[in-house]
Amino acid sequence: DAGVTQTPRHEVAEKGQTIILKCEPVSGHNDLFWYRQTKIQGLELLSYFRSKSLMEDGGAFKDRFKAEMLNSSFSTLKIQPTEPKDSAVYLCASSFWGGYAEQFFGPGTRLTVL
């Protein structure tokens, strides 16, 4: 079975641009998570979907970050407009529904905003 896939693996954007990151969860998984990973803050939850319904929108990340899950096998994270402080690794993870289950992480997208 394929694991979580994320594209692109690397993205370089100019300040003020709009970027869209993509994630395909493990087939059959119902929960999908978007995280931002930095050395200072560690892993921060951006969004959490259960069966395509938004469960968490990450509070402080609401204004410029928008995650969507249009179908059970594809999710996007849009950052608009980008700022240099958004430079980080963005991780997508998925898990089975039905209580706490192992989260399987994708390889991440490394975003650099100039």
Add this chain to the structure above:
Amino acid sequence: GQQVKQSSPSLTVQEGGISILNCDYENDMFDYFAWYKKYPDNSPTLLISVRSNVDKREDGRLTVFLNKSGKHFSLHITASQPEDTAVYLCAAGDSGGSNYKLTFGKGTLLTVTP
């Protein structure tokens, strides 16, 4: 504030010794506790987890201890090996409202020296 804290950013242990990684939490509604392992330039993978109804769980060289009154849990790795060298992330969750998101600590870099 930080809901899940790993106070030691790094730990060095000699090969064959016991590695003890610690995690403190603030939310006494947390009922799920996990440890993830992350190699450099790789994504986190689940090592071991426990629910709040147990105080201890063993799996091979790994043992998780949970101290609910102290809001603390730890990971013990016996017979530590150089290949255990990685970043260890603790995570906790509160399943109230069927919300299975996790809050992660910032990580502890474990280095096992030959």
